[in-house]
Amino acid sequence: MRQYSPDLTPPWKKPQQPVPEVPAEPGLVVEEAGTGFCGAVIRCEAGTVTLEDRFGKHRVFPMEPRGFLLEGRAVTLIRPSAGGPARPTRTASGSVAVPGARARVARAGRIYVEGRHDAELVEKVWGDDLRIEGVVVEYLEGVDDLPSIVDSFAPGPDARLGVLVDHLVPGTKEWRIAESVTSDHALVVGHPYIDIWEAVKPSSLGIEAWPRVPRGQDWKKGVCRALGWPENTGAAWQRILSGVRSYKDLEPELLGRVEELIDFVTTPA
DSSP states (O other): OOOOOSOOOOGGGSOOOOOOEEEOOTTOEEEETTTOOEEEEEEEETTEEEEEOTTSOEEEEEOOTTOEEETTEEEEEEOOOTTOOOOOOBOTTSSBOOTTOOOOOOOSOEEEEESHHHHHHHHHHHHHHHHHHTOEEEEESOGGGHHHHHHHHOOBTTBOEEEEESSOOTTSHHHHHHHTOOOTTEEEEEOSSSSGGGGBOHHHHTOSSOOOOOTTSOHHHHHHHHHTOOSOHHHHHHHHHHTOOSGGGBOHHHHHHHHHHHHHHHSOO
């Protein structure tokens, strides 16, 4: 004989299991179940919640039962209690902060950054954003290695490659090497500065301007001499890096290029 379950109620008529109620605290990242819109909570009022995605787009949704997904699981958003602890609302890059968010599993795509100082600066300002997006930053020792890295990486639609290069000015060696990268799934951008040090605003370090170093001299040591700093470039960099608290301390020529790379790597081809 066939065995039948004693419960013959159709699945769509069965009562749904309760799901967690989660306060819609500012910065909480959720996905609206019906549309798939993913963003951080920026406002909660009158039974609705406003989400902002990573491109700055806002959408308002009703806070219905089981209306959102948090880390892939259905939740019901509720209005947060008054007087809760204050949380940071922005990261160092100016993005919406996501307190307590787990790092996303790393994407196949990568961002390569030329120079250790460059990589440290990117981590300090964009580190929170990169972990949430699952983007790994790799160190590129020199731009001469770029063609072989692109070849071995073999960028594709699901594994895009972004590269940040120093002193990317038309006519330079760096420019010619960057131009040799022709893959549709690789993007090479750069800033115009001789070194990443110059991408930090002088006012953030308490100096009037970056010194002009005569051609033929070591640029970093020349800067240290002109500013009266010890000729220890490692210590000088730590002094510079400590003056960077957020994106506001960086020149727009660098900000735009890093944001462009993050968007390129995280946007489906």
